[in-house]
Amino acid sequence: xxxxxxxxxxxxDMIEIxxxxxxxxxxxxxxxxxxxxxxxxxxxxxxxxxSLPDLILLDLNMPKINGLxxxxxxxxxxxxxxxxxxxxxxxxxxxxxxxxxxxxxxxYLVKPLKFADYSESIKTVLDYWCxxxxxxx
Amino acid sequence: MLNIMRQKEQLLLKLKNQNEQLNDYAxxxxxxxxxxxxxxxxLLSWVKEDCSEKIGEESICNLNLMExxxxxxxxxxxxxxxxxxxxxxxxxxxxxxxxxxxxxxxxSLDIPKNINVVIKGKLPVLKADARRLRQVFQNLISNxxxxxxxxxxxxxxxxxxxxxxxxxSIKDFGQGIPKEYHEKIFNTFTTLGYxxxxxxxxxxxVKRVLDLYGGEIWLESEVLKxxxxxxxxxxxxxxxx
Numbered sequence: 269x270x271x272x273x274x275x276x277x278x279x280x281d282m283i284e285i286x287x288x289x290x291x292x293x294x295x296x297x298x299x300x301x302x303x304x305x306x307x308x309x310x311x312x313x314x315x316x317x318x319s320l321p322d323l324i325l326l327d328l329n330m331p332k333i334n335g336l337x338x339x340x341x342x343x344x345x346x347x348x349x350x351x352x353x354x355x356x357x358x359x360x361x362x363x364x365x366x367x368x369x370x371x372x373x374x375x376y377l378v379k380p381l382k383f384a385d386y387s388e389s390i391k392t393v394l395d396y397w398c399x400x401x402x403x404x405x
Numbered sequence: 406m407l408n409i410m411r412q413k414e415q416l417l418l419k420l421k422n423q424n425e426q427l428n429d430y431a432x433x434x435x436x437x438x439x440x441x442x443x444x445x446x447x448l449l450s451w452v453k454e455d456c457s458e459k460i461g462e463e464s465i466c467n468l469n470l471m472e473x474x475x476x477x478x479x480x481x482x483x484x485x486x487x488x489x490x491x492x493x494x495x496x497x498x499x500x501x502x503x504x505x506x507x508x509x510x511x512x513s514l515d516i517p518k519n520i521n522v523v524i525k526g527k528l529p530v531l532k533a534d535a536r537r538l539r540q541v542f543q544n545l546i547s548n549x550x551x552x553x554x555x556x557x558x559x560x561x562x563x564x565x566x567x568x569x570x571x572x573x574s575i576k577d578f579g580q581g582i583p584k585e586y587h588e589k590i591f592n593t594f595t596t597l598g599y600x601x602x603x604x605x606x607x608x609x610x611v612k613r614v615l616d617l618y619g620g621e622i623w624l625e626s627e628v629l630k631x632x633x634x635x636x637x638x639x640x641x642x643x644x645x646x
Contacts, residue, residue: 283444290451329440358440362490362536381479383447 270398273299276321278310278338279356280330284379288325291387299394307333311341314348322402323374323394324353328364336364339371350403354393431489435482442482446475477602484606487540488593491613499535503528506535507562510543520550520558528564529571531638537614544607545575545634551603552579552632570620570639578631587624611636 304310328335342348352374549560561576596605626632
């Protein structure tokens with residue numbers, strides 16, 4: 269059964285957020301988006317969140333607590349560690365890719381240059397997670 | 406005497422550090438610029454989408470040109486990142502069946518239908534860093550494809566084995582390269598402008614990888630008839646599989 273997702277988008281760049289929202293707004297299925305501007309803000313949201321998000325979309329390069337730091341913190345947290353996290357970054361740096369996979373991720377998307385390609389890949393990821401069962405309800 | 410040796414060592418160390426810093430810097434800057442380009446590209450496509458009726462054909466044309474420039478700049482940054490990464494991390498040792506690897510590379514390149522890329526004979530299995538080796542073949546093959554100016558193009562990949570090393574060849578039947586450019590083309594940012602997407606980084610990446618392995622590269626070429634790029638990879642106990 270397809271369901272709408274609760275998504276936590278962790279991204280510091282305004283235009284990246286616009287890109288994401290524009291993509292979402294054109295989808296046939298509504299999703300619920302919560303935005304955080306860096307790892308610190310995202311952690312604060314998660315710690316006080318009553319219901320946890322189904323999916324985290326995570327940028328790597330951010331101020332304060334960056335993506336990798338954020339990822340290693342939630343992977344150690346007993347309540348947060350099952351939340352599937354998809355990396356959304358412009359870096360295909362080999363070191364980043366392998367560190368993320370070691371910490372445990374549900375996907376690693378390198379943002380394509382063109383918006384149409386970006387939209388398509390976001391849509392595909394969300395379409396996949398729509399049909400998944402999650403640990404937390 | 407000892408003193409001079411020590412000075413030399415210190416100088417080398419200093420140079421090495423500075424080189425690494427430069428590489429890191431190029432890497433960092435390129436990544437940041439790539440992010441900004443993504444933003445620009447998105448904003449541009451929205452203007453096109455939202456205002457195409459209002460701004461008229463000529464402006465749409467200009468926006469398309471902007472888009473092309475952005476694409477080229479993105480490729481350029483990608484090349485700089487690739488170039489600066491070579492030598493930065495230690496080489497991995499993968500066992501590579503070049504017959505499989507080179508076919509995969511050919512498939513991954515967007516080769517026009519009128520150009521045929523063939524492997525002549527059997528390529529060796531050797532041990533090298535798979536990503537680095539891919540850069541060598543990928544850049545040389547895509548150059549060969551881009552050089553093509555005939556209606557039906559052909560690119561031949563071959564190898565000769567001698568006691569000390571393998572000599573690979575990538576032969577095209579394209580427009581050829583005048584003698585005066587044979588050395589120059591290996592310099593960073595040199596492009597002969599045969600292809601609009603060319604950044605002038607491809608061959609310098611190839612050369613830099615081959616330098617790491619103690620390989621050499623040279624070419625034979627005749628204008629209008631085509632070029633053959635040769636490169637060697639030394640055989641040693643480490644890369645004989």
